[in-house]
Amino acid sequence: MTENFPLYLIIVLPLLGAALNxxxxxxxxxxxxxxxxxxxxxxxxxxxxxxxxxxxxxxxPPNGMLIDQLxxxxxxxxxxxxxxxxxxxxxxxxxxxxxVTWVALLIHLYATGYMEHEPDYARFFGYLNLFTxxxxxxxxxxxxPVTFVGWEGVGLASxxxxxxxxxxxxxxxxxxxxFIVNRVGDFGFLLGLCILYTVIGTLKYSEIGSHLFxxxxxxxLNWPAGYWVAILxxxxxxxxxxxxxxxxxxxxxxxxxxxxxxLIHAATMVTAGVYVxxxxxxxxxMTPAAxxxxxxxxxAVTALFAxxxxxxxxxxxxxxxxxxVSQLGFMFVGVGTGAYSAGMFHLMTHxxxxxxxxxxxxxxxxxxxxxxxxxKMGGLGxxxxxxxxTFFIYCLAIAGIxxxxxxxxxxxxxxxxxxxxxxxxxxxxxxxxxxxxLYPYVLWGMLVLAAACTAFYMWRLYFMVxxxxxxxxxxxxxxxxxxxxxxxxxxxxxxxxxxxxxFIGVPEIMAHAFxxxxxxxxxxxxDWLSPAVVPMSPEPHSHSVEWGLMALALGVSAAGIGLxxxxxxxxxxxTAVDMKEKFSSLYRLLWNKYWVDExxxxxxxxxxxxxxxxxxxxxxxxxxxxxxxxxxxxxxxxFGSVTRRxxxxxxxxxxxxxxxxxASVLFFSTWWLPHKGTMGKTTVEKRRxxxxxxxxxxxxxRLRFRVDWEGKGEWEQSGFTTLFHDYPxxxxxxxxxxxxxxxxxxxxxxxxxxxxx
Amino acid sequence: xxxFWQNLSVISTEHFLILGVVLFAIGVFGVFLRRNALITxxxxxxxxxxxxxxxxxxARAQQDMRGQALALLVIxxxxxxxxxxxAIVVGVFRNRHNTNLDDLTLLRY
Numbered sequence: 126m127t128e129n130f131p132l133y134l135i136i137v138l139p140l141l142g143a144a145l146n147x148x149x150x151x152x153x154x155x156x157x158x159x160x161x162x163x164x165x166x167x168x169x170x171x172x173x174x175x176x177x178x179x180x181x182x183x184x185x186p187p188n189g190m191l192i193d194q195l196x197x198x199x200x201x202x203x204x205x206x207x208x209x210x211x212x213x214x215x216x217x218x219x220x221x222x223x224x225v226t227w228v229a230l231l232i233h234l235y236a237t238g239y240m241e242h243e244p245d246y247a248r249f250f251g252y253l254n255l256f257t258x259x260x261x262x263x264x265x266x267x268x269x270p271v272t273f274v275g276w277e278g279v280g281l282a283s284x285x286x287x288x289x290x291x292x293x294x295x296x297x298x299x300x301x302x303x304f305i306v307n308r309v310g311d312f313g314f315l316l317g318l319c320i321l322y323t324v325i326g327t328l329k330y331s332e333i334g335s336h337l338f339x340x341x342x343x344x345x346l347n348w349p350a351g352y353w354v355a356i357l358x359x360x361x362x363x364x365x366x367x368x369x370x371x372x373x374x375x376x377x378x379x380x381x382x383x384x385x386x387x388l389i390h391a392a393t394m395v396t397a398g399v400y401v402x403x404x405x406x407x408x409x410x411m412t413p414a415a416x417x418x419x420x421x422x423x424x425a426v427t428a429l430f431a432x433x434x435x436x437x438x439x440x441x442x443x444x445x446x447x448x449x450v451s452q453l454g455f456m457f458v459g460v461g462t463g464a465y466s467a468g469m470f471h472l473m474t475h476x477x478x479x480x481x482x483x484x485x486x487x488x489x490x491x492x493x494x495x496x497x498x499x500x501k502m503g504g505l506g507x508x509x510x511x512x513x514x515t516f517f518i519y520c521l522a523i524a525g526i527x528x529x530x531x532x533x534x535x536x537x538x539x540x541x542x543x544x545x546x547x548x549x550x551x552x553x554x555x556x557x558x559x560x561x562x563l564y565p566y567v568l569w570g571m572l573v574l575a576a577a578c579t580a581f582y583m584w585r586l587y588f589m590v591x592x593x594x595x596x597x598x599x600x601x602x603x604x605x606x607x608x609x610x611x612x613x614x615x616x617x618x619x620x621x622x623x624x625x626x627x628f629i630g631v632p633e634i635m636a637h638a639f640x641x642x643x644x645x646x647x648x649x650x651x652d653w654l655s656p657a658v659v660p661m662s663p664e665p666h667s668h669s670v671e672w673g674l675m676a677l678a679l680g681v682s683a684a685g686i687g688l689x690x691x692x693x694x695x696x697x698x699x700t701a702v703d704m705k706e707k708f709s710s711l712y713r714l715l716w717n718k719y720w721v722d723e724x725x726x727x728x729x730x731x732x733x734x735x736x737x738x739x740x741x742x743x744x745x746x747x748x749x750x751x752x753x754x755x756x757x758x759x760x761x762x763x764f765g766s767v768t769r770r771x772x773x774x775x776x777x778x779x780x781x782x783x784x785x786x787x788a789s790v791l792f793f794s795t796w797w798l799p800h801k802g803t804m805g806k807t808t809v810e811k812r813r814x815x816x817x818x819x820x821x822x823x824x825x826x827r828l829r830f831r832v833d834w835e836g837k838g839e840w841e842q843s844g845f846t847t848l849f850h851d852y853p854x855x856x857x858x859x860x861x862x863x864x865x866x867x868x869x870x871x872x873x874x875x876x877x878x879x880x881x882x
Numbered sequence: 883x884x885x886f887w888q889n890l891s892v893i894s895t896e897h898f899l900i901l902g903v904v905l906f907a908i909g910v911f912g913v914f915l916r917r918n919a920l921i922t923x924x925x926x927x928x929x930x931x932x933x934x935x936x937x938x939x940x941a942r943a944q945q946d947m948r949g950q951a952l953a954l955l956v957i958x959x960x961x962x963x964x965x966x967x968x969a970i971v972v973g974v975f976r977n978r979h980n981t982n983l984d985d986l987t988l989l990r991y
Contacts, residue, residue: 772989772990773987773990774986774987774988774989774990775983775984775987776983776986777913777914777915777917777922777983780913780914781914784910784914
């Protein structure tokens with residue numbers, strides 16, 4: 126089932142690169158820094174490839190995995206909580222490990238060109254390596270807490286890189302926004318972990334699947350524990366993967382350098398949520414399918430919502446950012462409808478073309494001197510042919526045009542959504558069940574609309590930037606140039622990926638047309654993932670329906686492209702300007718992004734600010750600064766004014782205190798203690814005489830007592846302060862008591878006359 | 883009383899202890915009452931030597947060399963203390979042209 130492999134190397138290498146660059150990078154030259162950064166990621170990529178190769182070729186059963194037990198059972202120990210830390214590589218995360226390492230390598234290479242004039246070169250690459258290491262921890266972790274460590278690590282790296290140019294306040298606050306919004310999600314994630322641990326007592330991925338019984342038990346509001354865990358984990362995924370309502374940070378995150386947007390905010394980090402849902406699919410698969418429906422619903426709404434915003438935006442990277450949000454929504458519909466391999470497949474193809482789109486955007490902005498407004502561009506195609514034609518391929522891929530990668534992955538998600546069935550609870554009313562039966566078609570419809578919007582805004586972008594006349598300044602036009610090789614080579618590699626990546630996930634019905642050996646390659650992706658995620662069993666619908674859906678999706682995309690071409694080919698047409706006037710209210714709605722940021726500002730940020738102001742003005746200024754800081758010194762000052770008189774500077778008087786103090790200590794511990802010990806009273810009860818010594822001031826055991834009860838010289842020894850004696854005859858006796866201090870040896874004696882009846 | 887005078891003819895441990903107490907008392911009162919820093923230092927020496935005398939007396943009575951060793955240690959410490967103390971006194975004198983402890987009241991509230 127499992128085999129050991131030094132997986133830790135994949136993580137340690139980038140982290141080592143980060144440490145070297147962050148600690149010593151300032152003193153090294155730029156070439157040394159880029160050598161370390163790229164070398165670290167390249168070696169991690171090679172180790173990862175070797176690991177996946179071992180996974181594929183060794184005689185492991187299909188659900189086998191490579192493991193690396195780092196800390197078996199002694200990572201976190203706190204009371205009943207006992208967690209192990211380890212790494213694992215199976216069919217599911219091998220896909221991500223390869224994407225992360227290789228795409229990261231390409232983007233590192235690209236960044237050596239893009240950032241060449243950056244004074245803080247080493248810091249940038251240090252952070253980039255840190256991100257890669259953290260992302261690999263996230264992906265390779267064998268349990269949710271290890272993943273969570275990586276999860277927070279990528280959040281940190283993302284924050285650092287968004288605010289990389291923190292000298293500008295706008296960038297720094299974009300970083301903060303990303304961090305804080307993610308914190309909301311991470312809180313849900315952590316809460317989910319806590320519930321999961323209390324219910325099943327383990328957080329290892331390989332063990333969650335065998336505790337489904339406990340997870341089905343009602344937990345809160347009569348919903349099963351598994352549902353709450355799934356929803357809370359998904360809240361974390363909403364934050365990290367920018368889904369409604371926590372997507373607001375991603376468009377702002379474009380304030381970071383473009384390679385960062387490509388690596389973190391398009392290809393890898395933001396897909397972590399999709400990975401976590403696929404990884405913990407046991408929780409989402411449970412019936413009733415409320416968790417799945419939540420995921421799929423939010424995904425579909427996000428996909429459509431973000432795609433409509435993308436239509437009117439003018440900032441190059443903002444369009445791509447909304448496109449990323451929208452595509453992540455597609456992935457969530459995939460994993461939410463049980464079509465896990467479709468979701469993961471789209472994750473992979475999206476990594477290629479979206480990273481490529483961002484790198485293309487970076488290349489354009491590099492040439493434009495940092496200008497990002499597409500209304501100021503135009504006709505760049507003839508100045509930068511490589512960027513133009515690779516961008517052309519990415520746009521075809523993301524629009525879902527056959528046979529580019531996006532076509533196959535988007536088709537898989539659409540087919541999955543169309544074919545999905547959500548099981549309701551047994552006792553659900555009939556009308557609810559029939560309503561739920563419509564749900565897949567609603568999802569599908571929203572996705573098709575979103576796909577049409579996607580095709581339109583991507584091609585609008587393409588036509589506005591690369592065709593027509595240049596709309597910027599003369600100076601900018603003069604400066605236009607193709608980017609250097611270290612930037613164009615990654616573009617080409619990613620373009621090749623965007624063309625070819627789709628061919629390992631061809632739908633079943635298409636693959637059938639080919640001979641057995643070819644068909645095997647064509648459905649490779651689904652076959653590879655099927656052991657890791659239970660393949661969904663969609664209600665088989667007829668081939669004609671499937672072909673029809675495919676053709677419809679293709680037609681809708683083509684229509685989107687056609688419309689974009691009509692409106693924007695060769696420059697912004699008059700029709701486009703007229704339409705903007707005609708639908709001005711709709712345009713304003715989209716241009717202002719549905720006023721979501723303003724809404725959040727109104728209902729969350731402002732109340733918080735008001736509360737903070739109240740706390741500051743009322744609590745801090747009035748109560749603490751005005752009250753406590755005055756009362757405290759007054760009290761201390763009062764006692765000080767009394768006691769400071771002792772400190773009059775006369776050393777000899779101090780000495781008198783010392784000597785008198787020492788003498789009293791000696792007096793009390795030598796003379797006083799045995800003296801007090803022999804004081805006491807006697808109580809006579811018939812013939813029993815009880816002697817109570819020390820008058821309650823002497824602890825038992827502090828003194829050694831000797832008592833002569835009858836005055837005959839017969840001594841009884843004791844350490845207790847309460848003694849008694851039974852006299853055989855009545856009469857008058859003189860009790861003699863001696864007490865000795867066991868420490869100093871001082872002795873005192875006393876006598877008690879008693880009369881016994 | 884006769885016993886006491888008889889005992890006086892032989893120097894016993896008690897004699898040493900009585901001498902030690904007397905020396906110690908003289909030293910303590912010297913420290914308390916004299917205002918000259920130099921005299922105070924000398925009084926401290928008296929206190930230390932009273933302790934030494936007691937140590938040696940017991941060491942002789944119990945035939946235990948540890949008391950003598952401790953006395954040697956005290957002498958060493960006393961030497962160091964005297965050196966430092968004298969240095970301070972000299973320093974004070976250079977600054978203020980007297981060593982009257984009553985005037986050295988800078989460290990007060």
